[in-house]
Ligand code: ADP
C-alpha cells in the first residue's frame with residue numbers, strides 16, 4: 001500500500017461482536033479512538049465509534065472502504081470510558097458496537113455535532129402556576145395546551161412546534177409573565193423537584209458516626225481507587241455524608257458521579273443536592289427528552305457539571321475530571337438492566353472507579369449479599385453508621401400472627417387498632433402491600449377455579465374501579481364479569497390489593513385522608529410527585545403502596561408502618577427471595593419514626609416463627625446477612641459461585657427447550673472444566689406474554705472458566721444452524737433465577 005496510514009477499527013451498533021475495518025479518510029486528520037465516524041455499512045451508512053488503529057487488517061486491502069466522515073476531532077468517549085466499555089462488552093459478552101452506542105445520548109448516536117448552540121426551553125413561572133389556569137381565556141386553546149405541557153416540564157421550541165403551539169401563543173403567555181424562556185436546565189428537569197433555596201453556611205453538625213466515616217474516606221483519599229461499603233441504617237445520615245464528600249471533590253475541582261435507583265422516587269435527595277450545589281448539578285435519567293439528555297451529557301463531558309446524578313445508564317457518563325463515585329441504595333434491583341445489554345451499573349461503577357483511580361462508595365441500609373461478602377473478604381472496606389439521627393431510635397418491630405387474629409382485606413384487628421391510635425395522635429401511617437389492583441384473583445366457588453391469563457401462567461387481577469380483569473405480567477385485559485360463564489353462579493374477588501385496602505380504610509377511618517402509591521396511580525403524568533408531596537406536606541394521613549414505598553423517602557411524621565403480607569417472599573424459589581424480603585421489610589420499616597417521633601412497625605404473617613422474621617425482629621441486617629450467606633454457601637449460589645443464565649423463549653413449548661439443549665450440548669463439547677451446566681428448566685413463570693420460557697444455567701466457583709465457556713459456546717453457536725422458532729438471551733450475573 002502506498003498509503004501507510006493505519007487501518008481504523010470501528011464499532012458499529014449492530015448485533016455482531018466484531019469490529020469493522022476501514023481506511024482513514026484520505027487527506028484528513030486520523031479520527032481518534034473514542035471519536036465517531038460515518039462509515040459505509042452494507043447498503044447503508046452508519047455512525048460508529050473508532051475503537052483503535054491497527055497496522056493491518058484481516059481483510060484484503062482492496063476490500064477496505066474509506067471512512068466517509070470523521071465527526072469528532074477529539075475523543076467523545078475518553079480513554080478510560082472507552083476501556084471500561086470494552087471491558088463491559090467483553091464481560092457481558094455483548095456486541096461492542098451496541099455497548100458503545102448505549103453510552104451515548106441518542107442525538108450523538110445519530111451523528112449530530114457536539115457543538116450546537118444550547119437550545120432554549122420555556123418554563124412556567126410561579127406567577128403562571130398560581131394564576132394562569134384560572135385566568136386564561138376559553139378560546140386560547142394553544143395557550144392552554146402550552147400551559148398544560150409546562151406544568152409538567154420545561155418544553156423547547158421544537159417540542160412546541162411538534163405540539164402545534166405557535167410562537168405567538170407563547171409570546172402572549174410570556175407577556176403576562178406566566179412563562180419565561182431560558183437555556184435548558186439540566187439540574188432539575190425531573191418533574192416534582194422542589195426548588196429549595198441554596199443552603200446557607202449553616203450545615204448540620206456531624207454525628208460521630210458521620211464524622212468517623214468521613215475521616216476514614218478522607219484519610220485514604222490520596223490513594224486513588226478504594227471501594228467502600230457504607231452500611232448505614234435508614235435515617236443515619238448517609239446523604240449528609242455524600243454531600244460532604246461531594247463538597248470535598250468540588251473544592252478540589254473534581255467531578256462526582258452519584259447513582260440513584262429512580263429519580264422520580266427520590267425528589268428529596270435531588271432537591272437537597274440542588275439546594276447545596278445548584279449549577280454544578282447535571283441529571284441523567286429516563287424521563288428526559290433527548291435534548292435534555294444531550295445537554296446534561298455535554299455538561300459532564302466538558303466538566304461544566306461537576307456533580308452528575310443519574311439512574312442506571314448514568315454509569316456511562318463522561319467524567320473527564322473524576323474524583324469520586326457513589327452508588328446510593330446499592331442493593332436496588334434497578335441497577336441491573338434486564339433486557340438487551342444486561343449489565344449491572346453497581347458493578348460497573350466499581351470497574352470505572354478502579355480505572356479512574358478514584359474511591360467508590362456503595363451505600364445502603366440493606367446491602368446486597370454480594371457487597372457484604374466482598375466486605376468480608378476484604379475487597380471493600382466496610383464503614384458503618386448503626387444509629388439513627390435524633391432521638392427517634394429504631395422503631396419497635398411487632399409480628400402479628402394471622403392465624404390468631406381475624407383480618408379483613410389484609411388488615412388484622414390489632415393493626416387496625418394501631419392505625420387508629422397513631423392517627424388519633426396526629427401522626428401518619430404507611431402500609432406496604434406488594435400487590436396492586438383490587439384483588440389478585442376472581443374465583444368461582446362453584447367451579448373452584450380462578451380466571452387465568454390466556455397468555456401467562458398467572459391469574460388475572462381484579463381492577464374493580466376500571467371494571468376490568470388485567471394481567472400484571474403481559475398487560476392484557478378483559479371485561480370484569482361477576483357471573484361465571486360455566487355455571488352461572490356469582491364469582492368472588494379473593495384476597496386484597498392496594499385498591500381494596502384503600503376502600504377498606506376509607507370505610508374504617510372515614511375522617512382520614514388516604515393516599516395510594518402504585519403503578520396504577522403513578523402511570524398518570526405528574527401523579528407520583530403529587531402523591532409524595534401530599535404525604536411530605538401532611539395532607540395524607542395513611543399511604544398504602546407497593547414496592548415504591550420502600551425507596552428512600554423521608555417522611556418525618558410517619559410513626560406506624562404496616563407490612564400487610566410478609567409471606568409472599570418467605571417461600572420463593574429464587575435464591576435471592578429471602579434477601580429481597582429482608583431488604584424490603586427493613587427499608588419500609590425505615591420510614592417509621594424519623595425526626596423526634598418514635599416509630600412502630602407491624603408485620604403480618606402466617607409464619608411468625610420463620611427464622612428470617614425472627615432475625616429481622618432484632619433489626620440486625622448483619623445477622624440476617626451472615627445467616628443468608630451460610631445458606632448460599634451450602635447451596636453453592638452466588639456470591640459463592642458465579643452464574644451465566646441462558647434464556648430462551650418460543651411460541652410453542654418445544655423450540656425453547658430444544659435451543660437450550662443445543663447450547664448445553666455445544667457447551668459440554670467445548671472442553672472447559674469446573675463449570676456445572678444446570679437445566680434446561682422452566683423459568684419461574686414458564687409461560688409469559690404468549691411465550692414459553694426456559695433457562696439454562698452455567699455455574700462455576702471461578703469466573704475465569706465460566707467466561708471462557710460462555711465465549712466458546714457463543715462461538716460454537718455462531719457456527720451452528722440458527723433457529724427462528726426460539727429467541728436466545730444471555731444474562732451474566734443474573735439477579736433472578
Ligand atoms: P439516610 O440517607 O441515611 O436515610 P438522611 O441523610 O436522609 O439519612 O438523614 C436523615 C435526616 O437527618 C435528614 O432529615 C437529614 O437532614 C438529617 N440529618 C443528617 N445529618 C444530620 C446531622 N449531622 N445533624 C442533624 N440532622 C441531620
Ligand code: ZN
Nearest residue numbers: 453456471474
Ligand atoms: Zn398475561
